[in-house]
Amino acid sequence: MHSKLRARPCPSARVLDQQYSSQDTAMKHGFMLAGGLLALAASCHAAPAAAPAADKNMIRAHLNFLADDLLEGRETGSRGYDIAARYVAAQFMQYGVKPMGDKGGYQQLVPLRATRLVQESPVVELRSKAGSETLAYLDDYAVSGSLLQDQSEVSAPLIFVGYGIQAKAFGYDDYANIDVKGKIVVTLAGKPSRLPTEEGAHFASGDHKRAIAARYGAVGTVTLQTPVSEKAAAFSKNRDYRFIPSMSWVDLEGEAAREEAALQNRISLSIPASKKLFAHSGGASLDDIYALAEANKPVPHMDLNMSMRMFKKSVRNDVASTNVVGMIEGSDPKLKNEYVVFTAHLDHLGQVKERSGDNIFNGAMDNASGVATLIETARMFAQSGARPKRSILFIALTGEEKGLLGADYFAHNPTVPVRSIVANVNLDMPLLVFDFNDVMAFGAQHSTLKGIATRALAKMNMTLIPDPWPELGLFTRSDHYMFVRQGIPSIFLATGMGSANKDENPGKLWGDFLSKRYHQPNDDLTQPFNFDAAARFAQLNYNIALEIADTPARPAWNKGDFFGDTFSK
Template structure:
C-alpha cells in the first residue's frame, strides 16, 4: 500500500506567544513539539488562540465544546480524550484525534494545539514521549494521490506539555489549575485566550510502500464460503528511537509480536480441524502504530469483495505476565458477537472480565476500529487480569508494563511472558471464529447501537 511518511525537522520549528507586546518563545522538545504536516514541507501560521475543552461535539449527548466561541481563523487549544461523564462507547468515539481534527477543520480553525494534563502526564511523562520526536508519522495515500486525513485546512498543529500549557492560561478567564480540575470533573467550557501565537515547522516528506500479509482458510460451505471473517494483528512496532540505557531498538515483544503469534496459533488451531462454513482471513497488518493504516487499507481495499467481510477478531498487545484465568473482551457489547464470545469462553472455561481501564478507550485505538468504521462488527480480546494465584496481582503487572515498558526498548523478551495464558487466548479466538463461521447468519450490530448507527452496516432487526 502507498504511504506518505513525514518526519519533523528541528530546524524551522517554532512556537511563540505574544501578549502585551512581549514575546515568549517555547523550547523545542522540552516544552512543545510541532505536529507533522503532511500537506507541505514547511508551514507558518500566526493567529489568536481559543480554548475548546476537548474539542468534542456530541449532539446525541447534548455536549458541545465549541459553544460560545468562534474558532474560524484561530488556533484551537484542547485536551485529548473525551469527558469522563460520557458512556464508554461515545467516549471512545469522541476521543478519536481524527474526529477532533475533522471538527476543527469544518469550523474553520487554522491550527490545533493539544495540551497535556497532570493526570495523563503522571502516567505518560512528556519527556519520555518527546524524546522520540524524530520518529516518523504516516498517512495513507488515497486513490486521488492525496494523503488521507491530512486536513489541509489546518495549517499547523502542535502539542504542549503541562508546564508549557499552564502559560497559555495566564491572564485568561480561568487559570490552568481550574481548567485541569474541570477536565477531571467533565465541566470544561470554551473561551478565547489572550495573545497571538505563531506556529512554524518543517517536514521531510517521502512516499513509501508497506505491506499487509494475508493468509486464507477457505470455507467448507458452497455458499457461505464466499463470506469472510477477518483475524488481524499488527506486525509493526515503533522501530528505532531515542536510546534508553544505551538501547535504541524498540522491540515490541508484547506490542505486538505476541499478538501476531496469538493470531498464528489460532490459525494453526483452525487449520487442524474441519474448516468452518465461512472462509477465514488472517491478516498481519502494517502501520498500526502510525494510525491503524494497514487495517484501514485492508478494510477499504480488501483482497476479497468488500461486502463479503462479516466480522473482525483483533489481537493487540496481550500483556500476559502471569498465569491468568480470564481475558478482557473489548467491544462485545456492540454486536451479536457478544453471544459468540460468551459461548466460546464458557465452552473453554475462560473467564471474561470487564475492561479495567475504560478511560483508555482502547476500542478506537487498535485495528478493529478500522473495520468498525466500515460498518463491520468487531471484537478485541485483551489479556486477563485475574491471576490463578491469590498472591499475584495481574492488573498491577499490566499497569507496571504500561508505565514502564509500553513503547520502550524494554518491551522485549526479558518480560516474563506467560505463554500458556497466551495459548488460552489463541484457543478462544479460534473457537469464536469457528462459531461465527458456522452460524446461520452474519453478526449484526445490536439495535440502536451507537457504532451501528454511526457507521452503518447490518443492524439487528
C-alpha cells in the first residue's frame, strides 16, 4: 500500500467543546473560537486518507450486471454491448472519474465493418493431374467472410513455405530464394520452436504472415493444422463459431484497417485435409514435415504440384461501438501530463441464435471479471485521499474478441498524446475462483515493469511468477499488445498458479476453465466465483497502478529487448 505522511488524530467535537468551555465567552473570543474550530476541522478533513479497501460486493454487483443474459453476450456493435458501455460510463460518473472520450464524454466512437460468411456459399477445390476434389466445409476447412469483397474467388498453384515467417533479427526467413508471386501460399500454423516464445508469437500472428505473403505477391493463404495447434485449439471448434461475424475498425479513408486486399481468400485446414495437399508433391509427406518440426529441424519448401480454387460470398455492413475512457488526474504538476493506462475488454462473443440450447456467450470470466476489477480500481482511486502523481486512464475496450480492435483503434487514435502514455496494464480473464497467492504478468520481463510490479506485489506478500504457458504466446494475444506496437511498455495481469488453500489446485482449475468454459456459453454466473479473491485482485491492481504512477522514472524497455527495439520510436 502506498504510504503517506501520517496525520495526527483529530479530536472529536465533544472534546473540542470541553477544551473551550472554560475559556472566556466574550463575543470577540466567540469569533476566535469559531474560526479556530473551522480551521481545525478543515485541517482534519484535508489530511491524507488511506486508500479505500477493495469491496468484494461492488465487484460482485458489476459482474452480475455485465454477465447477465439480458446483455446477450455483449457482442461488439450490439445493443447489449451498448448497455454495458453505458453502465461502465455511469459508474465512472458516479465516482467522479473524469470523462476522457470524445467531445467531453466517456465514450470514444470506434467505427467498424462487420462481415458474415454466407454459409451455403464457400467452395474449395483441389486440382491436380489426378483430377479434382471438393473439400467439405467445416469438416475439411474453415473460412470467414471477407471485409473487402461481397464475392471472393481465386484459382492458383499451391506452394508450401514452411511457417510463412520472416524473422531476419533471428536469422529466419521462409521466403528466401522462393517465388510465391501469383500463388497461394501454404503454411504451418504456429512457429518453429527455434524462435523465442514471445517474439515467435509475434511472427506467428496472422497479421505478420499475411503482410509478408502479400509483400511477395501471394494471392491467397492456406493454414495447415498441426498436432501442436490441434492440441491448443481443436479444429472442430470452428463449427461453434461459424455464425459469429468478423470485424475490423475503419480508417479515415473508409477502408477496413489491417486488411490485405490481395488476400481475401484464405482458409485453414484440418489435419486430414492438410495431408491431401502433399499427395503429389514428390517430396516429403506432411507426417515427415511434422516430425522435422517436432525435432526442431528445418522443414522443406516445395511446389505442391496442384492448384486450389477458393470461392465465397460475404454479407458486409458498417456498425459502431465504443471504448469507455475515464481518468483519475495526477497530483504532480509535471507528471500529471503522463498517463498510466489500465485496460479491460468489455465485449464478448454475443448470442448465436442459430445455436440450439444455451446460445448466449455471457463472458463472465472473459471478461466481465476484468471490467468489474477495472471499475473497482477506479473507485478506489477516486475515493482515496492519496492522489497518484501521474494520471491514470481506465479504459473498457470494445472488439477484443474480433482482433483487439478497440485497443488498436485507441492506440492509433488516443484521446491523450500517445507519447505521454508511459505504460499499459491489461486485465483479461483473471480466473477468480480460487484463493490465489501469486500473479502472472505476461510480458513483464521485457521492461522495468517487472521490478515495479514485483515491488507492488511485495506489499501484499505476493510474488510474480514466470509465464506457465509459454507455448501459447499470450503476450501477443490480448489488448495490451496494441500498446506494445506503439512502443509502450505493457503487461497482461492474471491470477497465478499458487493458492493459500492447500485443497485447491490452480493449474487444474485453469485447465478446466480453458478446456470446458473458455469461449463457451457456460462461462457464466454459475461458476464458483471467489469474491474475496476478486477483492484481492482489485487491491493488487491499485497497488501496481500507484507504483507505476509514483515511480519518478517512467517505465522503460530493457536494453536490447526485441519489442522495444522493434516498436519504440
